[in-house]
Amino acid sequence: MQNTALQRPGSLDLVGLLSSLDELLHAWLPRQRWFAGKGRTITELTLLSVTELHPGCLHVLVHAGHEGTGTGHGPGGTPPADDCYQLLLGVREMLPPRLAHTLIGRADEGPLAGLTVYDALQDPDAAGLLLERLRHPGTAGPLRFERDTRVPIPTGLAPRLLDAEQSNSSLVYGDSFILKVFRRVQPGINPDLEVPWSLARQGCTRVPAPAAWFRTSQPEQATLGVLQPYLRDASDGWALAVESLTSERDFTHEAYALGRATAEVHLALAAAFPPETPTRRHNGRLADAMTERLHATARSVPALLPYVPGLQSAYDALARLDTAHPAQRIHGDLHLGQVLRAGQRWFVIDFEGEPARPLAERRHAQSPARDVAGMLRSFDYAARSRRPWRPEWSQRCRDAYCSGYAAQARWDPREEPEVLRAYETDRAVYEVLYEARHRPDWLPVPMTAITRLAETTLRPPRQ
Incomplete structure (x- = not known):
């Protein structure tokens, strides 16, 4: 040039x-x-x-x-x-x-x-020079490049751009590292840097630790990208679940192990970030936010309207709770596409949370039940991705996942059905809005869950 x-x-x-x-x-x-x-x-x-x-x-x-x-x-x-x-x-x-x-x-x-x-x-040449910037910490105008010097990053790693992501862009370097470049930038530290870095300091090996990152100081402090080890021989949970359904193979062993892995990450997060004890006032505010999303979605997707009263009962039950399991930092957008299995071991990735939500909101302490509910919904999605639909496969996986979680965490989210139902309902409402706007053919999947959740009757409150 x-x-x-x-x-x-x-x-x-x-x-x-x-x-x-x-x-x-x-x-x-x-x-x-x-x-x-x-x-x-x-x-x-x-x-x-x-x-x-x-x-x-x-x-x-x-x-x-x-x-x-x-x-x-x-x-x-x-x-x-x-x-x-x-x-x-x-x-x-x-x-x-x-x-x-x-x-x-x-x-x-x-x-x-x-x-x-x-x-x-x-452009492979430009992508290679970007890695060199990360290998040699320093500044360029308002940009600052930083790294963990304990992690060797070889030179000359050939880059390739992944085509699977929606909200960001990711470059894989020589099947050794993966660089996530945040396309939509918000002020503050991105959870996809903050959380894996904190978990690495806790000794948690379920999450690849950041090797390098870059950020900007103008117009405001913001994280721009994170380089982490690339698990080249891993398969994502969604692909494994769909393969299980296609081959009619049981998936409960993998679901149980995934529940244990999720709990292990949650325990490390609770040690890295101070938990908070929810009160009735906190639960009421949470229920109000869920109610707002429900009514906004019903206005956009009229098919949801007949179910609003039944779904609202889930949020009302949450609002009546005096307390619940401590809130803490969580993944925030957990599903089968956010976990990888390498050998016999599960790993959790992508701690950015839902990109459409404000970054400050994604960094708030929340109930671990939200992550559990996200994974339960994901099992439902996988079960309905192939015909004939397999609701029994989903239920077995859901039960195994919760059992594995309880075995590791010494707390079973099923013991707080009001909380779990509210979060699963909130997730299903989000799915209805997404599918109606982007994939109308998939709308029956969350609507089936909506029907079930609207008719759910909780057991009597614990004495």
Whole structure:
């Protein structure tokens, strides 16, 4: 690349660069799987920071303003607020054929006029240089690269971009490390760095420990990416469960072991972060938030309306509880796709939580029953992913998972049915909204759970 204006970091002019990028990003951003404002018009773009990592490669934080309602979702089913996105943009005079699929467009004006702009995370050369930045801690403009120097990171690891993730982008380096790049950036430390780092200090080996990471100080402190060991021979829990169903093989042994692994992680989290004892007031606020999400979803998905009174009874029962199992840091979005099995051992990954929720909310202490409920719902999903549907397979896995959890944690979430039912109901309501907007053919899966949960009668309260 021969654009000398971009080779002098002090000359980066945000207003000028925006004139080059505005039209290109308006068209390109909404087409990306990790773009949170699906179906919503971008009203404005603002460059928050631009850092030249090396000649021809710009690290960009861009603010996207939206209008309308669209299909994004936030707390209570509302559209997400305006978002900040992290981009790695390559700039060349000509794009070689091997990078044709990375094209964003050709700039018509501004300092990049006449140059081709592309997604540099898909460029092996740029991805390799990003790893080198992580291998050698330091700063570049507002960016800070840090690492655990006890973990050796070899040079020359070939990168490849995974295509399975929705809300982020992940690069695998030589089948040794995986770098998760957070596309939607929020102020504060991301739980996917904070939690694995804290668990590693507790000696918990169920979660791959961070080897390196990078963050920004402008416009606010925020985590941008985390490098962790890559479990190359592992299979994710969803694939294993579906294979079990396809081959008509029992999965209860694996479900029991997964329950124990989940409890082991929860115990380590309780040691790393101070737990909180819920009160009736706390339970009432939690029930109110669940109720708000229920009614917002029912307004968006009319099929849910007949079940609202029955579902509401789950939240009412939660609100009446004087206390419950201590709240603590949890995974926050646990399901079969967030666990890996290598050999005979389960690992838990992706502690970011639900990306649509505010980062501060994802860092709150919550009941471990929320994670348990997420996994119970995931067994239901797996059972209904193949025909004929296998509800008995799901029930056996659910029971085995809870039994394994209880054996390790010395606490059985089934002993607090009000809490577990409320969290499973809240999860099913979330699934209804998601499927109605993104995969209508899957809507019967959570609706079956909705029918069951709306009709559930809890046993009499414990004396």
